[in-house]
Amino acid sequence: MAEETNIGNSEEKRNHSFTRKSIEKVAEQFVAQLRKLAVYLQHRSELLSRRTKLVLLGLFLLVGSGCSLYLILNSLAGKYQLSITSVKHFPFINKTMAEVNRNIIVVTKRDYLAVQNFRKYLDSIKFSPGGKIEYEKIIHERAGLLDSMDEIEHIYKQQQKETSR
Template sequence: MRLFKNKKNNTADAAKGIIAENLTSFYNKLQSGWAGWMSQHTSTLSKRDWMLSLACFILLTGGYSTYLMVSGFTGTSAVISNNVSNIRKPAYTGQAEESQKTGAPLSDSEYARILRFRKYIDSLAADPSGKKVYDSIIQKRPGLMDSLNRVENYYQQFKNKRSWKTKK
């Protein structure tokens, strides 16, 4: 089975390589065509004409850049720009601050629910028939067990701090 997969990937890589080569050659032809056209149409210009066209280009781009800077500082602009508005704070963001004020990041019932889930996952891992389900869960959610460990450690630390404060 592994040999066939590699062949498919090699053909896909070869197709991508051919497409990239075709795009590169098209771009090179386009670039050389544009350079030839520009060379042909500017071959009749004298040094004086080149200097005059360069001066016009510098004056035009410099003037437009100056206009943009001045209009940016003064706020009066004829140029279409994106409107910037204030960012609104979502309604649920205040809840985190309130839970920190009350001091309970996780209720006992939520923690018990997490422990029940942990026992269920551990029983799946221990049971040979549940091992497939466990593996599929871990494969789809690779950081799940780490998150459970972090929540349990955080809850234990919070519980120890709370019990230490009540003893004082």
């Protein structure tokens, strides 16, 4: 596409990219720490004998089963009264990702025309004698491309309907 889809004004874009970058950085640090922990635990467990590992596994199963049994028996005994409280409902919780994106993504006329031109290009090579192979290669390498194009066109048409009201 010639132009990125707009998320809003430029300040919102900057905040969105900053937030995304900071989240990705935190996630990378978390994964790095998990890898260090995994290497450490792997090294420590290599030092344990088979018998020690079996004893630790048995203890883990015993404690886990005991906790589960305790919770089951307490719930059946009726010592605790169950109460239901209302939880704040987020507007996007029951929507698909496509429906959420429709509310966030702004598709410009330029984006829409770029999609239309690319669709015409795909149609022209699809029906040309030597282009069928090229068309199939593009579709195979970019799975979901046609669906994304349909979604962009749909979002643009929805925006046009909303602005014409």
